Amino acid sequence: MNIIVCVKRIPKTAEADILIEKDGKDIKRDHLVFALNDWDGYAVREAVLLKEKFEGEVTVITIGPEESKEVLTRCLAMGADRAVRIEGPSSSDGHLIARILAQAIKGQSFDLILTGVQAEDDGWGQVGVALAQILGLPHASIVTHIEIERDKAKVRRELEGGIEELLEVKLPAVLTIQTGINEPKYVSLSAILDAEDKETKEVGMEEIGFSSKGPLDATIDQVSFPPTGKMAEILKGSPEEVVGQLTEIIKKKKG
Amino acid sequence: MKIDPKTFVHDYQLNICIQCGTCTGGCPVKFRSPLNMRRLVRETYLTDNFSSLSKRAELWACTTCSTCSLRCPSGVKNVELIMGIRNFLANKGEIPSTIRDALENTLLQGNPWGRFRDRRADWAKDLGVKIFGEETSETLLYVGCAPSYDPRVQSVSTALVRIFQKAGVDFAILGKKESCCGNEIRRMGEQALFKKLAKDNTALFKKSGVKRIITLSPHCFNAFKNEYPDLNIPVQHYTQVLADLIGGGKLHLSKGLGISATYHDPCFLGKQNKVFDEPRKILASLPGCDFIEMERSRERSLCCEGGGGRMWAEGGTEGKRNGEIRIREAVALGAKTLATACPFCLLTFEDSVKTSGLAEQIVIKDIAELVVETMG
């Protein structure tokens, strides 16, 4: 079973101080650390698990500048066999990304394409499904479980309200992977150092035959901090005092 | 890099174990987990199924306090064995998720909690502390992760800065450029990451022109002193520096505390690095501080369970925590303050004070905090 996984390098912002660039069109990135998109990590791990079960090869692809190589190295350390970096913009335009990926993937032999449900940074959540449409493949998004039965995949998708749906998708297909689908494995630094020796294929847009560069579907006009709404009343004092107030509140509200 | 468990027998001297049980007998988690160090040595020596042995949850119960290794009559490297097995697991990627997070965070953000790198020196913002790169000094105050980020421990960092400033100690910190020392990283099994941190930190210290290092945490102290291969810069724990300052009359301690205090020896300061006297000297010199010695002190101190990655490990133990036992011992002694000199001890005791419901009866303080209180 040959699997292609599309991944993205993203800035980690959960713990970071966010500053906005002068032009107001993006956040400042210089001081941020970058990593493999969390959802993509689950996708790569899932691909490797499937490979271990059914044999085959896992190829990871990313679009981005030189620095993106580090996430490919990580994927190789996770057990991917081949890595391809397409020199290009780390654009947020999902349609553009999907078209470039489709061009790169076209003509390759694969049984499955996995992507993360969405990226941690801009959260569009569209590349996987769009890619399927361009390649003319069936897809399933927000997948939490995969079972392969010959030329079909039985997959579970996560719906709202704690419910899942079970689907049958014909292979080859594109699945977008939800977090929690598997137990991530620690990627040791020595595995990463070993993976650095493995080759990453680097290709330009022209090499994959991608040229059409029409207007972007979406452009950012301005980013801003969300307005702060009402804030909670913060209880102050020593833990004992705080708990004292809290107990009163609980008593009152419990009715 | 592959780890071959077959080399463990040789690397950790498992074949010379005489199965006397000294290790297990003195283990601080012997009643709290199924970890039996003696049996582990024997089983590792004999096993033909190492991978199943390595999956036991109790391997993460070890606090790496090193009581076993220090007392072993045969020189078996028990703690190194634990770290070796953890290293084996880390390289296979099969480590508990909380440990995984801590290691990944360290690689990414330079601290196991995954707190933002740039915010590392926020605690020092308004203290007028010199930062290498902007200003220079021969003395590095290496702050460490917990003292940089944890609000409870930040108060120790702040206290120490105030003391040094008052005593006229010229020093600087690394600010955002400071990274985890790797002591706990090595103990969680990530030897390669430890090596990288050691290499990068050493290079940074040298580039910054550091001639002397003072650490807040005994864990950093241990790493720099014993485990950094090419450092060659003298390292002191802050208690050693404070004892000198007080001894040399550089600090005017005037305000009476009016407390009775006892002291808990951190394993990485006491047992492992034999710094027993300086903290006691400091406590004895504080005005209005009645120092009481604990029954289990110095080499017989009971590990608080904060080391060896236990700050990040989940479970593996049950029953009453050593932290609680320690607090109860201190209360029974009549101490109103339990002093220590390690961020992990401080945090575990702060927890235990609450879980044991003894918050009314005893407070946990770092020695630096007590010193600052007497400065008036």
Add this chain to the structure above:
Amino acid sequence: MNEIFILVEHRQGQIRDLTYEMLGLGENLANQQGISFTAILLGHDVKNFAEDLATRVPKVLVVEDENLKNFNSILYQKALSSLISKHQPCLLLMGHSAFGMDLAPSLSVEMDFPLATDCIGLLFEGGRLKATRSIYGGKVNANISLRESKEYIATIRPGIFSPKMPGEKKGGIVMEASPLQGAVDLKKFIEYIEAPITGEDITQAEILISVGQGIGGPEHIPLFEELAKNLGGTISCSRPVVDRNWLPKERQVGISGKTVKPKIYIAVGISGAFQHVTAMRGSDTIIAINKDPRAPIFGVADYGIVDDFQNVIPVLKEKIKG
């Protein structure tokens, strides 16, 4: 400019709340542009839905087909593209939900419409659609412009917009012929799977103690269970806690978990991602305990404690007991 389409989202015999929210948004946009808005109802045996919707919209377009009984992106896409081609709406709204996310990107590629996903604000400006999206984990809002187009698709974040309530006027119900020719092979719906509730049902609880990743590790769970017991409440959690197997899925509060409305909701070590907040903001009283004073959870909570839970919970546990 033509009308605005709103794709009705329904599942297991119920219209989902998000549909009404989209109708509210659709009406506003339509009013601004002086155009009409239409609910698109795809399904099987959905007459009652159509009746309901007709009390809220001027027009309901219905495609009845037994193959549309359950959501299937391929079939929905076929039905929709045929309707769009016929009616050429200026904008199609769908939920940023498991259905919308499975459908909008492929439809937009097929039709070559610009797509804006997960929108928390939408408006037309000079014929161009502009959207507001929440990015970087909710830390920043981005105002974006979509390229010029006659037709757009946007998916809408749940819980943002006010729902459209039934009105006096009754809209028309228009039945459209189904363009589908039977089921498809490529993708088949099989069944819904609902994790059986093995413990207490968190949706029924009056008091919920909800824990997040911030509690550090599963070894602290018993502490919260004890607290819950002392309080007469139930323990619940956020998504990362489930992803890490610290608690079972049935305890998860969030869009992908349960929506809860207890009398008292105590969130501990939960930062407050919108997926979580959306599912608990209906609680009567929300109390948040978090080390980080900047955690978004304090934006929805009524009362907050900025401290390590370990300083508070054990004391609270004892106090409640006594």
Add this chain to the structure above:
Amino acid sequence: MKQIGVYICHCGTNIAATVDCEELVRFSSTLPGVKIARDYRYLCSDPGQDLITKDIRNLSLDRVVIAACSPRMHEATFRNLLSDAGINPYLLNIANIREQCSWVHQDRQKATEKARHILRAAVARVLGHEALKTRKFGIQPSTMVVGAGIAGIQAALNIASGGMKVTLIEKAPFIGGHMAQLDKTFPTLDCSSCIFTPKTVEVTRSRQIELLVSSEVTEVTGFVGNFKAKIRKNPTYVDFARCTGCGDCVEACVLKKGVPSEFEEGMSRRRAIYIPFPQAVPLKAVIDRESCLLLSKGKCKKTCVEACKAGAIDFDQKEEVIEKEVGSIIIATGYDPFDPHLLPQYGYGVYDNIITGLQFERLSSPSGPNRGEILLKDGTVPRAIAFLHCIGSRDENANLHCSRICCMASMKQAHLAKEKTGAEIYEFYIDINAFGKGYQEFYKRVREEGIFFIRGKGSEIFKRGGRLVVAAEDTLLGTPLEIPVDMVVLGTGLTARRDADKVAQTFGISRSADGFFMEAHPKLRPVATQVDGVFLAGCCQSPKDIPDTVAQASAAAAEVMSLLAKGEIEVEPTVATIDPELCAGCKLCIEICPHSAIEFLEAKGISSVNEALCKGCGACTAICPNKAARQNHFTHTQVLAEVEELVG
């Protein structure tokens, strides 16, 4: 024309398995001067020796090379053979093809090649050998025994009973050593003082024994048969000739609080003037400089002087140096018990009622501070007692060696404790070392008495709820334990004396890795040292129990007597000489000689070797810039001929 016989020993398969002996025979035959070459299974056997003797006679050989084991093994054997066969024994050369070849190699071809080199060198060297004559010296028929514990006393008594003079020197003011401190002895439970006192008394009665207490040997020169020793006699400030041992002075001493008694292992206190214990030999009072107020601070009312009716106290007593000439020396300086302060985990010195084995002996002794009652510090009877084995023994952090006696001592003490207190008794052990006669039987008996044996080493001791807690693991169950007890007895091991290094230097002997004095050969010469005429007895050589100590002491005495009985000794002729023609009088040799055997003849302006003192170490020949110093049997020509062939 020189006629060499070369003999290759197979040493069974020790050599033959790795080295091709037949090839060596063939090879040897081609070497210059070789008349005959043969191989044989065991050359050291009678038929082997006969073979060589016959060849010497029949073929008129005048030199012999034996290719076999190390010369340390059999050089003497074959020298005797040469002597008996009528040629000078120094015309022999041993080629070591066992320790330096067959035992350390595996590749037969390469080993044989190496053996060829060794053999070729040996033959080249023997060509230059010269006939040498051994020297003979007279012997002083007297012995100095250093240390008057059971070992020294036993040796002294044996020699004295043989009619020879003994000077018995003891550092302490009394004799008896550690055995005098013991209560009962294992496994027979004899009362130690009952069996020992007769011996100590006999020492004072013997006319052959001169006893010097409070004395130390400070310098030894000379050589076997003719040692000169300087002995420092420290002042006791009491004239032993006058002192009656009445004890009035002790009562009078103003130092009422006293200092810890050495003999009682600190379990009770003594005054500044004191009689170590009631059965002390000699039974004299002594004054301890350190604690005496007059001697340490210069201020005292001298109440002791007033109290002494015999007028024995003499504060003017000075240190004395006594010189002795003796033919042989026995060192019996004993051991120090391991100091458990060094292993802080056992809380020794932190808590009351944690005591060492020796302290227990005093506690249990009827003449001890409690008159034999085993009581806690507060005077109550312990309900539970733990005995911890291997404290300071078999431990990388203390001493690696097994102290041998502690298992038995500990079990004996456990027996006594059980008998006297009825307490619950726990023995924490790693292995039980019951190696001696009747020891295993004693072990069984103690087990039968209901003592709990826990197989696990005590890990630490702390206090909880007012009681001592021993933490350990029951390794047979795999269960960690914390057992509360009232008293802990640490089975402290035996270590070399703190001053062992100084003593070793004084006598020119060496120490093994464990710090104890080194015997000449661990199996075959366990009593002798590398210094001829200096012997070892008792625990100064290694830990041992009383029977072994007594046996070794008797053996040392026997060695001494067989040495002294000869009346004269032969000394190897491999000494250095200095060619007066070549000597430039630079004195470098005098500086370097470790035995002070070279003197400078002022009149002639040259150096000269005193052959009686020269040990043949070769230092002078190496340093002499003029090659004036020359050592018999190791001449430049001999050594260079050998080296040339080895490297060639």
